[in-house]
Amino acid sequence: MANRHLEPDTPELRARWDTFAFNSAWDAKAKAAIARYPDGRQKSAVMALLDYAQRQVGEETNTQGWLPIPVMEYVAAYLDMPVIRVVEVASFYTMYNLAPVGRFHVQVCGTTPCMLRGSDDIMAACKARGMHKGHTTEDGLWMLTEVECMGNCASAPMVQINDDNFEDLTADRLNAVLDALAKGETPKAGTQEPGRHTVEPLGGPTTLKDMVSANHDYRGEW
């Protein structure tokens, strides 16, 4: 995620977000996050609070959520810490969005295992629906980014959409997922391969077969 940048601090941004405050649900979570740390160490909760703030912004704007500057200032004041330290954290982690995003943030993994398993098709399918890397579609529904390895190589290729991973994709399967999301449904997260549950080998175990039914001591066979 190169080229991240803070959304400029404009009067319009201030007018929209200066009044931001946690609603009661997020406020309770924020207090719980702070309570996990000793007195005077409330700053340690900054990452949780930024996440909650981003989610509340998402609820308010019906998007994945992002962090406008006034919201970061609110979090800084909430935790009694300098704003620049909050911005440092928010700009370091790519999961915090620094600029407005769409309803669904489609993060396509393009690292080698996914690429070998067809991530180019996935990317093409996304682009066929009108998405551009780094941009939100005009209907405000999709935002596309290409990311590096998300750690799902055993079920490549994959995309991450907001909080869920969708794995073992083909262009058709991705389209099914995206259609469901667009309709407001909640498609099944994880692998999209019929019959597969997580990342177990397709067609049964290929190694350590004797371990399937009972514990087996392989040491004598080495």
Place this chain on the structure above:
Amino acid sequence: MPKLTVDGIELEVPQGATVLQACELAGKEIPRFCYHERLSIAGNCRMCLVEVKPGPPKPQASCALPAAEGQEIRTDSEMVRKAREGVMEFLLINHPLDCPICDQGGECDLQDQSVAYGRGSSRYHEPKRAVTEKYMGPLIKTVMTRCIQCTRCVRFSEEIAGVDEIGALYRGENMQITTYLERAATHELSANVIDLCPVGALTSRPYAFEARPWELKKTLGIDVSDAVGANIRIDSRGREVLRALPRINDDVNEEWISDKARYQVDGLTKRRLDKVWIRNKAGKLEAASWDEAFKVIAKAKPGKSVAAIAGDLVDCETMFAAKALLRAMGSKLLEGRQTGMDYDVSSLAAVNFNSGLAGIETADAILIVGSHVRWEAPLVNARLRKAAKNGAKLFIVGPEWETTFPATFLGADVAVLDKLPAEVAAAMEGAERPAIILGGAGLARGALGPLLALAANWKLVRDGWNGFNVLHMAASRMGGLMLGYAQKGGIADIVKAKPAVLLALGADEVDYDQFAGSLKVYIGHHGDKGAHAADIILPAAAYTEKDGTYVNTEGRVQFAEKAVFAPGDAREDWTILRALADALKVDVGFDSFDELQALIVADVPALGVEGLADYGALPAGGGSASGEIAYPIKDFYLTNPIARASAVMQRCSAELLHGEDLAEAAE
């Protein structure tokens, strides 16, 4: 006390030392960028790699590795040489090759270290990273593409200055140093990051493209912008002072100076008095010769009726020369407290910063009365922050100001000293090293007596510790008091005496309306308030243009050297007073600077020895005080005639204090 060997040299290092410090103790030079003695350890530049046994078979960052018993450290092995070359090559990958147009050139750590430890050629052919410019205010010029992300500036503003405004945004290759939303850095020590920056990313904006370090004459000077007496190096070329930089003196300024000390020097070439002026009958100033001016003064036939008022910036030699002149004429009307303060100076120990500037760091409970320390002495403020970080409790009597450390404000009225809250008394009584800091605003409200009584109550003077401190604002104050520049009733006594001739030695804060009947002779260097009111103006030398002795607020006698000549007809102050003595036909007893200094030492021996003067024991106090405290400094950047003449200080004042949005000049 671990024993270890560095390149075969056996030595013992203090407990808690790092490997880098151990190498330095052994006399080995370790290249570094992010490590700085006065900042926390970051360990992110990797330039200080050394080989350490026992340990993993790879080079280790010596700045962040504690020295331990039995270590064998090598700084000269093949592995270390290659590691340094590798790190340097990585650093230079994204560093532009713009040394010819970089102001850091010639005093650049990266330049020096790449010559000493680098490969000598580059293998990198790909495009380099570029970073957009960041605005950091009127003093700091940024070229962030040159930044090597050592984070010294971030650590300085967080740890020393106590104002979190610089940070490192984004990550990895995209990491960028910036102030929050690119607002100007607004604390009083901000420009020190320029010295800290090991490359040319943060350079001095007013000094941009002015000179190269090797063309400058370096003179050891003393700063006069406040009473701390920071040690500075005055860099000049020809007749112009181009910049002032801090010198290291752990007892006074460590290695920082305030922005005012650093940037008021451009005021030395503006609004200067470089001619003799006499006010004619119509009330207009007319250029004249020295002889004419002296004749007018002689014609006033002052006899004994002559007085001298010393300004805030003058050196002891000037003050003594005037004192000698007045003594020869039979007058003792000397005063230096221009704004009319009349605190008791029968014991100088009572008006001295007794704990010492370095000592105040070790205090564990501090009561500040009537001092806006951040503006009156930014370097003392940095020390107070250190004390607070070490756990000291601080209480402040006076209107609230933005502290850089946790402190409790007790109210603006000094009457609170009579009924201090129980927590203050408990903290001061329970402290091992309690301290009081009394500022000028407190002195003006008569808080000296009550605080001396409190000092006795709380036993501020104990074994190896004297916690009673007065923080002055004028560089000339302690020297003036040692030379007797104080009347019992302050300046009111001089007004009452109605002197025929009033010598104003660079005095710009005096209300001259009080002296309507006197012939006002202004001996000074800037066309400021004093010159405005004067009948005769004799152009003199500023602090960079004369040798001089200064005494800072802790009673430390320091000598400054002359960097450049005064402009035009201006002369060194003492020579003017010597010539005036001839015109008035009196004998002052000196014909040269050396003779003058010998007379000073005969008069006040302490002024002849560099170091802390001894003022004896603290007197007893008593009485009570009341009244709202009002800090005298309304604008940190414009406190003296030099700063008021300085375009840089004016811009700082307008932009940083009054929030004016100044358009940047097109380059």
